[in-house]
Amino acid sequence: QSALTQPASVSGSPGQSITISCTGTSSDVGSYNLVSWYQQHPGKAPKLMIYEGSKRPSGVSNRFSGSKSGNTASLTISGLQAEDEADYYCCSYAGSSTFLVVFGGGTKLTVL
Amino acid sequence: QVQLQESGPGLVKPSQTLSLTCTVSGGSISSGSYYWSWIRQPAGKGLEWIGRIYTSGSTNYNPSLKSRVTISVDTSKNQFSLKLSSVTAADTAVYYCAREGVPPSYYFDYWGQGTLVTVSS
Secondary structure (H helix, E strand, O other), X not given: OOOXXXXXXXXXXXXXXXXXXXXXXXXXXXXXXXXXEEEEOOOOOOEEXXXXXXXXXXXXXXXXXXXXXXXXXXXXXXXXOHHHOEEEEEEEEOOOOOOOEXXXXXXXXXXX | OOEEEEXXXXXXXXXXXXXXXXXXXXXXXXXXXXXXXXXXXXXXXXOEEEEXXXXXXXXXXXXXXXXXXXXXXXXXXXXXXXXXXXXXXXHOEEEEEEEEEOOOXXXXXXXXXXXXXXXXX
């Protein structure tokens, strides 16, 4: 299976909204609502922010939201805060009855 | 609160076998409600899923590593383990253990803090 495609970097100013895309194929992202998103600060373990495309775990701010269109999933962060600066990774079922997991390459979010 | 903690040698020689253990606390690994995964991250790079195990011993592995990977579970110790054989410098990474719901949910809600393994002579 191939890795999901994410932009290497995005940036935004405090208070603004940004969107990070995650592009797969019709076999993985496009066919299943099984995309998750993780936030990772330097030197820390990833933290689950979104699962099953758009669900937020308990304790995650409602400024974080997930969506999907076709073969592309998206993570939107509204009301950007300095603490949102981190790396973000998408993850999905790899499809084709493989039971396998595939990650995106990661996106560095810079809060200007 | 569930906690996961990786342990094992931080330095492994090329061609040898990397061995790590993940100890789960705050919940039973044999509850039947979760899968248990290993994920790694080379310095400055992205995440790579290595594989998962269920309490029954059923496993799934990343095809790119399948020939060298073995994941096992010890329910008596509430631990699961990773063995990666014939390592090279490309296997140098931070290794994480993580929890995934059943049926495979394809998302990881609890992670260990990670342990750095360096492959070098």
